[in-house]
Amino acid sequence: MNVLITGGASGLGAAVARRVADDGGKPLILDLHPPKDDFPSMQADLADRHCAERAVHGLARANGGLHAVVTAAGIDACGPLNDVPAEDWERVLQVNLLGTAAVIRAAIPYLENEPKGRVVTVASTLGFRAFPDATAYCAASFGIVGLTRALAAELAGRVGVTMIVPGGMDTAFFDGRDPRYRPGPDAKLNRPENVASTVAFALSQPADCEVRELVVAVCEDPSWP
Numbered sequence: 001m002n003v004l005i006t007g008g009a010s011g012l013g014a015a016v017a018r019r020v021a022d023d024g025g026k027p028l029i030l031d032l033h034p035p036k037d038d039f040p041s042m043q044a045d046l047a048d049r050h051c052a053e054r055a056v057h058g059l060a061r062a063n064g065g066l067h068a069v070v071t072a073a074g075i076d077a078c079g080p081l082n083d084v085p086a087e088d089w090e091r092v093l094q095v096n097l098l099g100t101a102a103v104i105r106a107a108i109p110y111l112e113n114e115p116k117g118r119v120v121t122v123a124s125t126l127g128f129r130a131f132p133d134a135t136a137y138c139a140a141s142f143g144i145v146g147l148t149r150a151l152a153a154e155l156a157g158r159v160g161v162t163m164i165v166p167g168g169m170d171t172a173f174f175d176g177r178d179p180r181y182r183p184g185p186d187a188k189l190n191r192p193e194n195v196a197s198t199v200a201f202a203l204s205q206p207a208d209c210e211v212r213e214l215v216v217a218v219c220e221d222p223s224w225p
Contacts, residue, residue, distance in 0.1 A: 001025035002066050003203065004059055006046060006103055007073030009035040011171035012122065015192035016070050019200045028059040028066070030103065031073070046073055046099025047091055056106035066110040068118040068203055071100040076137045076173070078181040089136045096140035101147060111159045116207035118160040120199055121148045125167045125215070125223040133181065152212060160210045162202040166195045167217025167224050188220040 003020045007013035008029035017027035029041035040063055044055035060066045074096050077088040104119055111117030127141030152161035170189040174182045195216050202211045217224050
């Protein structure tokens with residue numbers, strides 16, 4: 001199984017790539033940075049639609065097509081709306097939401113050629129519950145929820161669509177932030193490998209069965225419910 005993974009060079013994306021490989025699949029990495037593991041990859045900025053589309057086609061053609069896509073890439077720009085530079089705020093939506101849509105759009109023709117082609121999007125608990133100083137990330141996450149639900153209806157019977165909704169994870173996602181926006185030393189965070197297992201579960205379903213939506217978080221995650 002060829003699985004294209006956005007953001008596959010680090011964090012959740014890297015954990016998904018390793019799980020795909022462990023399960024006998026072939027991870028294809030699309031990221032701004034090269035992966036540490038020796039997986040086929042192409043570097044692309046998801047904020048650039050044309051660049052993202054070229055990377056999808058390049059990976060698919062070089063590796064004999066696509067069986068699934070997992071959109072795990074994500075960035076953030078924390079702070080009050082008036083304080084976050086407009087360029088930084090808009091880039092969150094360009095990468096997280098518009099980049100997700102661009103990759104899926106480019107991948108659909110390949111997925112439709114497979115008997116069980118699948119799309120797995122990665123939203124966030126902040127796609128259901130809003131927090132202050134997170135307007136960009138919440139806007140993108142709420143958008144991914146709407147995009148995925150509409151896509152599931154649109155592609156029903158042709159391509160399987162699953163939305164994974166993780167809570168906070170112990171990754172480099174929080175590195176470099178103002179201390180106000182970093183989890184404290186006692187924060188309960190999930191391991192990305194646990195979330196990768198839920199992605200693998202969605203990918204492993206038979207052709208006539210779909211996991212539509214799955215929330216995965218530590219039991220004391222403050223963002224859910």
